[in-house]
Amino acid sequence: MLPVMCEIDHITARLAHGRLTREHTLAQGGTVCDYLIEGDECEHGGEATTRKDSIRGAYKALGGSATVYDAMMTCGTPLGVAMSWAVWLIGPQENTAYLEAAMAGVPEGFSGSLLEVPVGTGVLTMPLYQTLPDARVTCLDYSPDMMAAAQARAERDGLSNVSFVQGDVGALPFDDESIDIVMSLNGFHAFPDKEAAYAETFRVLKRGGTFCGCFYVQGEVPLTDAWIRRFHEPRGFFTPPYETVASLEERLRGMYAQVHVETHKAMACFVCVK
């Protein structure tokens, strides 16, 4: 494989692996690795790096300010409410409604195996796991920094049935059809290789098992689309291409036996049975 070439000042990266052949010119201080995918090589400051590393780096910064991130995800403080409203047009009530819809695939008193990917800081799901002492929960994330916050939370809450694995949703370290529920909150808009993520979450799920969660869909709220293009993408928080409601429904119906999708502004929530 040919190396990626980059000149620092005005970084020009030529991606020579055949899937991306355009030249990308980035402003100084931008990260050339934003444009790389697994397997690309980069002679950039002597470090070989991949697009996934870039995303890990982006979320590392968030891991350090987990309270701001958590506040926005939960509408938990006045600043969190303001941020959620500014980006998503979602206030506290609708925030609760979309999270309930996303987690609706997890029954009360559930006692089987559950994989959550990505867990992030665990702010949304550790409270749920407190109510499921008999479930066997595995939380996976690519970013050790985000996951460290989730681990600290689980320890603080005494959640001995929740374990953590650093890994890639595109190469899940689990057997075929071994898990009862796979839950993915706000993950697919961040994953760089979405096809691998859909394939892997499907592969590890048992027949009759449930795939549920939520993520951003484009084309529903122009303001949110603009924020994501101008703010989230350049920082590596979100990675295109994105689903629309129609493309998501079509995809899930092509894979799963039962599919329910509901949207709250630009957030699509789904519960599917394999």
Ligand SMILES: C[S@@+](CC[C@H](N)C(=O)[O-])C[C@H]1O[C@@H](n2cnc3c(N)ncnc32)[C@H](O)[C@@H]1O
């Ligand atoms: C927006 S956060 C969502 C976290 C959490 N589920 C929530 O809703 O708060 C996206 C997460 O995806 C993780 N991530 C990105 N690419 C990943 C990959 N290939 N495999 C696993 N996790 C990944 C990031 O590290 C980050 O923690």
